[in-house]
Amino acid sequence: MKRKEILRKYEAKPDNLLYILHDIQDASPYNYVTEEDMEEIADFLGLPYSKVYGTATFYSMISQKPRGKHVIRLCDSPPCHLMGSESILDILKEELGIDVGQTTPDMLFTLEITSCLGVCGVAPAMMIDEEVFGNLTPKKLRKIIKDYREGNV
Amino acid sequence: MAHRLNVLVCSGASCISNDSLKVKEAMLAEIDRLGLNKEIKVIETGCMGPCQLGPVILVYPDETLYKKVQVEDVREIVEQHFLKGRPVERLMYKSPLTDELVHKSSEVDYFQKQVKIVLANCGNIDPESIEEYIAVGGYEALGKAVTEMTPDTVLNEIKISGLRGRGGGGFPTHMKWMFTKNEKSDEKYVICNADEGDPGAFMDRSVIEGDPHTLIEGMAIAGYVVGASKGYVYVRAEYPLAIERLQKAISQAKDVGFLGEKIFQSDFSFDLEVRVGAGAFVCGEETALIHSIEGKRGTPRPRPPYPSASGVWGKPTVLNNVETYANVRHIILNGGAWMAKIGTETSKGTKVFALSGTIKNTGLAEVPMGTTIRELIYDIGGGAPEGHEIKAVQLGGPSGGCVTPEYFDTPIDYESLTQLGAMMGSGGVIAMDETACMVNTAKFFLDFTCFESCGKCTPCRVGLKQMYGLLDKITKGEGEEGDIEALEKLGNTIKTTALCGLGQTAPNPVLSTIKYFRHEYEEHIHDKKCRALVCKDLISYEIDAEKCKACTLCAQKCPVDAIRGQRGVIHVIEQEKCVSCGSCYDVCPFGAVQRLSGEN
Numbered sequence: 095m096k097r098k099e100i101l102r103k104y105e106a107k108p109d110n111l112l113y114i115l116h117d118i119q120d121a122s123p124y125n126y127v128t129e130e131d132m133e134e135i136a137d138f139l140g141l142p143y144s145k146v147y148g149t150a151t152f153y154s155m156i157s158q159k160p161r162g163k164h165v166i167r168l169c170d171s172p173p174c175h176l177m178g179s180e181s182i183l184d185i186l187k188e189e190l191g192i193d194v195g196q197t198t199p200d201m202l203f204t205l206e207i208t209s210c211l212g213v214c215g216v217a218p219a220m221m222i223d224e225e226v227f228g229n230l231t232p233k234k235l236r237k238i239i240k241d242y243r244e245g246n247v
Numbered sequence: 248m249a250h251r252l253n254v255l256v257c258s259g260a261s262c263i264s265n266d267s268l269k270v271k272e273a274m275l276a277e278i279d280r281l282g283l284n285k286e287i288k289v290i291e292t293g294c295m296g297p298c299q300l301g302p303v304i305l306v307y308p309d310e311t312l313y314k315k316v317q318v319e320d321v322r323e324i325v326e327q328h329f330l331k332g333r334p335v336e337r338l339m340y341k342s343p344l345t346d347e348l349v350h351k352s353s354e355v356d357y358f359q360k361q362v363k364i365v366l367a368n369c370g371n372i373d374p375e376s377i378e379e380y381i382a383v384g385g386y387e388a389l390g391k392a393v394t395e396m397t398p399d400t401v402l403n404e405i406k407i408s409g410l411r412g413r414g415g416g417g418f419p420t421h422m423k424w425m426f427t428k429n430e431k432s433d434e435k436y437v438i439c440n441a442d443e444g445d446p447g448a449f450m451d452r453s454v455i456e457g458d459p460h461t462l463i464e465g466m467a468i469a470g471y472v473v474g475a476s477k478g479y480v481y482v483r484a485e486y487p488l489a490i491e492r493l494q495k496a497i498s499q500a501k502d503v504g505f506l507g508e509k510i511f512q513s514d515f516s517f518d519l520e521v522r523v524g525a526g527a528f529v530c531g532e533e534t535a536l537i538h539s540i541e542g543k544r545g546t547p548r549p550r551p552p553y554p555s556a557s558g559v560w561g562k563p564t565v566l567n568n569v570e571t572y573a574n575v576r577h578i579i580l581n582g583g584a585w586m587a588k589i590g591t592e593t594s595k596g597t598k599v600f601a602l603s604g605t606i607k608n609t610g611l612a613e614v615p616m617g618t619t620i621r622e623l624i625y626d627i628g629g630g631a632p633e634g635h636e637i638k639a640v641q642l643g644g645p646s647g648g649c650v651t652p653e654y655f656d657t658p659i660d661y662e663s664l665t666q667l668g669a670m671m672g673s674g675g676v677i678a679m680d681e682t683a684c685m686v687n688t689a690k691f692f693l694d695f696t697c698f699e700s701c702g703k704c705t706p707c708r709v710g711l712k713q714m715y716g717l718l719d720k721i722t723k724g725e726g727e728e729g730d731i732e733a734l735e736k737l738g739n740t741i742k743t744t745a746l747c748g749l750g751q752t753a754p755n756p757v758l759s760t761i762k763y764f765r766h767e768y769e770e771h772i773h774d775k776k777c778r779a780l781v782c783k784d785l786i787s788y789e790i791d792a793e794k795c796k797a798c799t800l801c802a803q804k805c806p807v808d809a810i811r812g813q814r815g816v817i818h819v820i821e822q823e824k825c826v827s828c829g830s831c832y833d834v835c836p837f838g839a840v841q842r843l844s845g846e847n
Contacts, residue, residue, distance in 0.1 A: 107542075108541065108542045108543075109522075109540060109541050109542040111542035111543075112522070112523065112524075112525055112539065112542055115525070116484070116523060116525065139542075145543075148543075148544050149542065149543060149544050152527065152544040152545060152701075153524070153525030153526050153527050153545070154525070154526035154527060155484050155526035156526075171446030171447065171695070172446050172447060172604075172641065172645075172677055172688065172691055172692065172695075173446060173447045173603035173604050175691060176604050176677070176679065177604070177605075208485065208526070209444060209446065209485075209526070209528055209695065210444060210445065210446040210447065210448075210449075210485070211260075211485050212260065212443060212448070212452040212485065212486060213260050213261045213264055214446070214448075214449055214601060214603035214604075214609065214675075214677075215261045215298025215299060215301075215449070215601070215602070215609035215610045215611075216261045216264055216265060216298050216609070217603060217609075219264060221485070224487040226260050226263060226264040227264050228261055228265055229265060
């Protein structure tokens with residue numbers, strides 16, 4: 095149902111593909127696009143399924159497997175790395191009990207690594223969904239995770 | 248009615264990440280509580296530059312700069328300063344040189360050597376208000392161009408200005424525009440590359456977040472020159488705030504008639520659309536970016552044909568980055584000759600640099616071309632934090648190279664940086680002190696480019712992996728004679744054979760660290776030593792018996808029971824069991840655990 099509504103917003107032009115993939119992924123409670131999504135997009139845009147699949151799998155922010163409600167993207171670019179993103183990653187793994195690329199069993203968080211978030215002045219940094227957090231310290235990080243767990247965001 | 252005080256709250260992504268919006272909300276509530284609404288106006292602005300000091304608040308007309316303001320500080324600022332006229336000194340900026348309070352923001356040393364052209368409005372106006380942009384001369388340049396000038400006279404001003412691309416290559420902007428202009432086609436396009444993926448560069452994000460109309464105006468003028476009626480801004484999805492503000496700005500410009508049909512009642516029409524990426528570094532390469540706009544996989548293709556002849560939808564396309572377009576309106580308003588007076592012989596105008604890494608003042612700094620690297624990282628950046636020394640700066644991100652202190656007096660321009668083995672790139676400056684291992688840093692950059700390689704051409708897909716393998720071996724203490732030479736040979740081959748800019752520049756961090764820090768590579772290979780104590784496999788741990796208080800903390804933390812000793816008995820690490828995890832080093836409260844490298 096949702097998928098049809100999203101498609102209706104767009105003109106059936108192939109250049110809308112990335113926008114549609116983003117929109118469908120955002121509307122999914124599990125932050126991903128399914129095979130059926132891609133099939134229907136292909137029909138809608140008049141593209142072969144392989145083209146849609148090719149594009150969807152090329153871009154790292156479009157996921158083909160279910161993810162948590164919140165996607166945590168820790169920046170691991172050189173400025174963040176120099177300022178200690180590695181130890182922040184260790185704490186994230188410990189707090190969430192998962193490795194990079196995994197989702198917590200309660201489907202609340204998925205942990206990912208991202209390239210530069212462009213807030214190098216406040217490294218180390220991460221993004222949860224569309225919210226950016228900088229100058230991360232173990233204490234600050236634990237509080238942020240706690241806030242998300244308790245729904246205080 | 249004019250307000251008694253204008254309070255500018257920095258709302259760039261860096262300050263927001265440190266709660267500047269919560270500070271703003273608290274300030275509004277406090278102002279409301281004291282009934283000062285009619286006297287004081289609170290304005291959200293774009294990035295002011297000194298991210299290190301964030302959240303930053305600037306109060307006009309006094310020009311008081313508050314740093315690191317937290318919600319708890321708001322009440323004091325509003326009561327003491329806004330109501331009683333007594334600025335809160337503990338939150339004001341102190342000069343690190345004289346340790347004295349700085350009362351006016353213009354006297355802050357961070358701003359002293361800067362010349363703001365591109366960033367002139369950033370941090371000074373509300374980026375979400377087209378009225379504020381118009382009040383500072385916004386869209387005058389577009390009006391002047393389309394009503395008083397011909398495309399040729401505009402192009403000539405760009406030529407006189409000497410403007411070159413600010414995204415990396417430094418190609419003369421007027422030539423790109425001229426090539427596109429001279430193509431015969433029913434449709435042409437103007438594209439802005441806002442896929443700022445270079446780690447350590449964030450000026451394009453800040454310009455869009457802080458002054459989006461400047462970009463729109465620059466692109467519209469480019470459209471007028473080349474004869475395009477449609478444009479795209481390709482923004483990376485990692486910049487949601489920039490996307491939101493840009494979309495808002497575009498719809499404002501359409502409402503007022505600065506975009507759309509018959510702009511300024513001329514025959515020129517121009518429309519603009521935002522396209523959002525989805526996390527692929529290679530899309531910063533122009534042909535890959537064009538594929539991505541078309542909804543395809545973002546892989547590059549060989550050039551020629553260049554986009555000026557065959558770009559998006561196979562039509563002639565002019566493609567520049569954000570900072571380049573942000574210069575355009577100033578050239579039209581002040582004349583090309585005005586900009587040509589700033590800078591060096593070959594590089595004109597200013598360049599925005601993003602300072603990060605182990606440096607005191609991180610943030611954005613706009614300086615005239617020709618400023619030396621030393622001025623940039625010491626006079627503006629403040630040098631390394633206390634007790635440390637900068638041993639190199641990486642210029643130009645993963646495409647660039649490192650520069651060592653003996654070259655810090657080099658004036659910054661496109662040619663001189665290339666000669667040093669680095670590059671202007673998009674202007675990322677990552678400072679590194681003695682705690683950075685250059686081999687590990689090079690490996691880190693290569694890890695990034697390996698991951699981001701699109702896989703289309705063999706030199707990049709396979710060659711970079713081979714280089715990474717060699718570096719990995721060296722950092723693990725398994726390096727052999729001939730590895731450095733193999734890295735150099737591979738690197739140079741990839742540079743000359745890869746398909747696009749990503750592969751052609753990816754070996755640079757390795758080649759330049761070998762050039763300036765060959766001794767560190769040799770130490771890793773021959774002495775199994777990492778002088779920065781970064782490469783885990785080359786470090787051993789020992790306990791200094793003099794400092795050890797026999798508290799057992801380290802023994803409790805050790806995951807492999809490698810520490811002997813008990814309460815009252817000095818601890819010893821059994822080297823054959825130790826896995827060099829560093830837990831004992833982190834946990835010891837007395838600094839008794841020593842890290843050693845290369846001493847058998």
